[in-house]
Amino acid sequence: MIEIPEDKLIRCPICEAVNIDKGKKNVCRRCGSFIYKHSVFSTEKSWAYLITAMIAYIPANLYPMLITKQFGTVESSTILGGIVMLWEQGSYPVALIIFFASILIPVLKFLVLIYLLISVKYPLGKDKRVNKHKLYFMTEAVGPWSMIDVFVVAILAALIHLANIEIIAGTAATAFAISVFFTLLAAHAFDERLIKENK
Amino acid sequence: MKLENEDELDSLILCKHCHTVHKEVPIKDGTKACCSKCGAVLYRYDSKLLDHGLALSMTGLIFFILANLFPLVKIEILGHEQFITIPRTFISLFDSGFYLVGLICSFLIFIFPLMIFSINMLIFMLLKRKRGRKLSKELLILLSHITPWNMSDIFLISILVALVKLIGYAQIHMGMAFWALVVFVLIDLYVTKSIHVSEIWMLRKRVFLDDRNVEES
Numbered sequence: 001m002i003e004i005p006e007d008k009l010i011r012c013p014i015c016e017a018v019n020i021d022k023g024k025k026n027v028c029r030r031c032g033s034f035i036y037k038h039s040v041f042s043t044e045k046s047w048a049y050l051i052t053a054m055i056a057y058i059p060a061n062l063y064p065m066l067i068t069k070q071f072g073t074v075e076s077s078t079i080l081g082g083i084v085m086l087w088e089q090g091s092y093p094v095a096l097i098i099f100f101a102s103i104l105i106p107v108l109k110f111l112v113l114i115y116l117l118i119s120v121k122y123p124l125g126k127d128k129r130v131n132k133h134k135l136y137f138m139t140e141a142v143g144p145w146s147m148i149d150v151f152v153v154a155i156l157a158a159l160i161h162l163a164n165i166e167i168i169a170g171t172a173a174t175a176f177a178i179s180v181f182f183t184l185l186a187a188h189a190f191d192e193r194l195i196k197e198n199k
Numbered sequence: 200m201k202l203e204n205e206d207e208l209d210s211l212i213l214c215k216h217c218h219t220v221h222k223e224v225p226i227k228d229g230t231k232a233c234c235s236k237c238g239a240v241l242y243r244y245d246s247k248l249l250d251h252g253l254a255l256s257m258t259g260l261i262f263f264i265l266a267n268l269f270p271l272v273k274i275e276i277l278g279h280e281q282f283i284t285i286p287r288t289f290i291s292l293f294d295s296g297f298y299l300v301g302l303i304c305s306f307l308i309f310i311f312p313l314m315i316f317s318i319n320m321l322i323f324m325l326l327k328r329k330r331g332r333k334l335s336k337e338l339l340i341l342l343s344h345i346t347p348w349n350m351s352d353i354f355l356i357s358i359l360v361a362l363v364k365l366i367g368y369a370q371i372h373m374g375m376a377f378w379a380l381v382v383f384v385l386i387d388l389y390v391t392k393s394i395h396v397s398e399i400w401m402l403r404k405r406v407f408l409d410d411r412n413v414e415e416s
Contacts, residue, residue: 006220011213014343016397018211029208030400031340086364094363097356133218134237144350147307151288151350151357154304156364158283158291159274169297177300188347195218 010035013192043117043194049186050113056179057106064170066153071164079103079149079172101148102176109146109183112139113190120194132195140187146180209404212241212397243393248402249327255390256319262383263316267309270374271358274365284376285309285354307350312387315349318342319390322399326406335403343396352384 010021012028012035019028019035026035064076077085079102086095112135119132153169160167212221214234221241226232231243245251270282285308292301318338325331325338358380362371 009208009211009213009220011218014340015400016213016215016343016395017400018208018213020208031336033340091363091366094360097360131217131237134216137216140347144347145353147350147353148357148360150300151304151308151354152361152364154288154292154300155283155358155361157295158288159272159281159361159365160276160369161291162276162279162281165276168295169292169300174297174300177303181303184347192218 011192043121043191046113046117046186046189046191049182049189050110050117053179053182053186054110056175056182057110058175060172060175060179063172063175065149065172065176066156067168067170069166069168076170079176098149098152101145105142105146106179106183109139109143109187112136113183113186116190116195120191133192136187136190136192136195143180143184143187146183147177150177150180209401214239214241242395242398245393245398248394248398249323252319252390252394252399253323253327255386255394256316256323259383259386259390260313260316260320262379262386263312265379266376266383269376269379271376271380272362272374273372274369275372276369282374285380307348308354311345311349312351312383314345315342316387322403326399326403329406332407339396339399339403346391346396349387351380351387355380355384 004020008021010019010026011017012019012031012033014033015028015031017028017030019026027033028035061079063078065079065082067074067076069075079098083095083099083103086098116132116136150173153173156167157169210223212223213219214221214237216239217234217237219234219236221232221234223242224232226244228244228246232241233239234241267285270284273280273282289301289305289309292298292304318341322335322338322342325335358377365371
């Protein structure tokens, strides 16, 4: 007979089996993978990925995302420029989708992750109005959608390469892909157990 | 909370969204259990999970192969015809020197979806034949590592967005692979929604537990 308080139960991030939190080294009893083994460097890994992502996000917005070569004239547009162009052309839904995917979601995700990472270390937002588990789940679910813009550029570049008209991906595509990749890594590296400890 | 032993932890469930602890109760075939706090689905019970899973993953795999073999969209621009397939999308990125983006894209829209469905099929086949206790475990762990990186649904939306950008410049014809991709994404969404990794783990436990009992008796 074991007696454990309810908040000592943790979920394995790999196989989702319920485990008992034994403190330092937790190995999942079902799949054998470590459940956040770094107890000393609990948030540092996530911070590192997040900062990399934020740095990559700066050139992603400054450099051109899409370069259009049309009858000798070269036109390049950044992410924001592309959205404005779409809006002016009247394709509002698409402009909104791109705006959500490549501006709003990444920025919100940065902010939420920063908030979560700070709040598990320092007593911030201790009121229980915000369910941090839910917040974390939302960022995880919504994160991959930022890749839309990179895919769109890849499709356009693959589709249009004629002698006179050509679309090439810009430097921002690489930067943006890296940024999204690292935000996803940062979210995965975040130790959900810490939310519980600091409730 | 009192427990007999560690195995009894299997009857507990933590809500994926809000981390509330629940005790698993038997439910009717084909129904689902929801979290009492936030309403998210906790688990489903499907007595034919094995057959359903196998059928779905095989169908998905067939549609994925179709989606990769045929052109996705064809456009006519200034009298020229151009088409793309899924592999050509990322190969053209390699051609134009975007190795990193090409690599990321090829994994997200080609390698991972292919792997997920092959692994699913393999797991269900192993469980059906009651073999590969260790292999199925390794495969399940691999599966949960790569599932969050499958982005074929996002790729589908991206195709539509790209086409909207081309309206007015070119004539657009949907290819056969596009419809195959739509079906694949629908199956993919259905599988990720209805067959949860933890359900496959439970199934695996049941399969090999029965097996052990038979051997002993």
